[in-house]
Amino acid sequence: DQQVKQNSPSLSVQEGRISILNCDYTNSMFDYFLWYKKYPAEGPTFLISISSIKDKNEDGRFTVFLNKSAKHLSLHIVPSQPGDSAVYFCAASADTNAGKSTFGDGTTLTVKP
Amino acid sequence: EAQVTQNPRYLITVTGKKLTVTCSQNMNHEYMSWYRQDPGLGLRQIYYSMNVEVTDKGDVPEGYKVSRKEKRNFPLILESPSPNQTSLYFCASSLFGGGIGQPQHFGDGTRLSIL
Numbered sequence: 129d130q131q132v133k134q135n136s137p138s139l140s141v142q143e144g145r146i147s148i149l150n151c152d153y154t155n156s157m158f159d160y161f162l163w164y165k166k167y168p169a170e171g172p173t174f175l176i177s178i179s180s181i182k183d184k185n186e187d188g189r190f191t192v193f194l195n196k197s198a199k200h201l202s203l204h205i206v207p208s209q210p211g212d213s214a215v216y217f218c219a220a221s222a223d224t225n226a227g228k229s230t231f232g233d234g235t236t237l238t239v240k241p
Numbered sequence: 242e243a244q245v246t247q248n249p250r251y252l253i254t255v256t257g258k259k260l261t262v263t264c265s266q267n268m269n270h271e272y273m274s275w276y277r278q279d280p281g282l283g284l285r286q287i288y289y290s291m292n293v294e295v296t297d298k299g300d301v302p303e304g305y306k307v308s309r310k311e312k313r314n315f316p317l318i319l320e321s322p323s324p325n326q327t328s329l330y331f332c333a334s335s336l337f338g339g340g341i342g343q344p345q346h347f348g349d350g351t352r353l354s355i356l
Contacts, residue, residue, distance in 0.1 A: 134283075160342030171245070171331050171347030172284070179342055217283060223341065227291050228299065229274065233283035 131155045132220050134232035142240055147205040149235050151218035154199065158220040158230075163192060163203050166215045166234070175216075176203070208239045243268045247332050247348035254322060255356050262317045262351050264332035272335045273315035274299070274345065275307065277328040284331065290315055322355045329353075 133152045141147045151161070159180045164172035178185040178192045178201065185192050191204045205212055215234045222228070245266045254260055266273065274289035276299075286299030290309040304326055306318040315334075319326060329352050333345040 132283075137281075162342065162344060164347075169349070171333075171349045172345075173347070174344035177342055177344060219284075221342065226341065227272070227274075227289045227297055229286055229289075229345070230300075231276070231284040231286075233281060 129154070130233075131158075132218060132230045132232040134216075134218060134235045136235050137233070138236040138238070140238045140240065141208050143210055144207045147203075147208045147212065147237055147239065149203040149205075149216050149218075149237065151201045151203075151232055152199060153201075153220055155220070155222070155230075156199065157222045157224055159223045160221050161192070161194060161201050162219045162221075163190075164217045164219060165212075166217065172217060205237075208237075210239050210241050213237055213239050243346070245332055245334055245346050245348040247330075247351045249351060250349065251352050253354040253356065256323055257321050260319050260322060260353075262319075262330060262332075262353070264315045264317065264348060265313050266315075266332075266334040266346070267313065268334060268336075268346065269312065270334035270336050270346070271312070272337055272343070272345075273309065274333045275305070275315070275317050276331045276333065277301065278331065278350075279328050287317070287330075319353075322353075324355045327353060327355045 162177040163175040166172040275287040276284040288307040332348045335343040
């Protein structure tokens with residue numbers, strides 16, 4: 129049972145436009161959600177997070193929205209830049225199961241100049 | 242520079258030959274974890290450690306061992322590697338356990354090929 133799903137394996141957007149990456153989860157016990165970005169031949173790097181008591185968190189060009197009732201979160205990148213081209217993973221964890229992190233399959237974002 | 246260091250970065254070996262992938266962090270983090278990444282399957286957690294001498298299974302622990310004798314090191318041991326353990330492995334650390342939303346710092350990965 130895959131508890132965190134990123135249903136779009138890839139996304140292509142034009143430079144300057146908005147990128148929207150989506151993530152769905154099934155476990156209602158998840159308390160924290162994090163987004164990571166990964167370039168080829170490097171490890172993932174943390175991008176932005178949100179706790180389940182919030183519905184939005186913003187950091188510069190990056191905003192994460194959480195809809196608990198729909199068990200859905202999304203990452204918005206505005207404006208998108210070519211350097212944003214990478215694989216994006218969403219991850220979830222729960223206070224009741226400290227230490228365990230569940231990742232989605234990842235979405236490859238390509239931002240075209 | 243704060244970092245998580247994995248060695249080796251690449252390894253080709255044969256079935257049954259014991260191997261160890263080392264992981265070291267210099268950030269005094271309590272929490273460390275191992276993941277494997279396979280095409281279409283994202284990152285799957287193998288083992289994690291909340292602190293020295295405290296380890297626990299992740300989602301795919303079969304065929305792996307770990308130890309945490311010192312805070313900075315968290316080696317991954319494959320006692321009898323098999324071809325289905327061919328994968329890209331990542332070690333990660335965070336100040337505290339992932340259960341409180343701490344971002345993890347990842348190493349650059351170790352690509353293992355088991356023939």
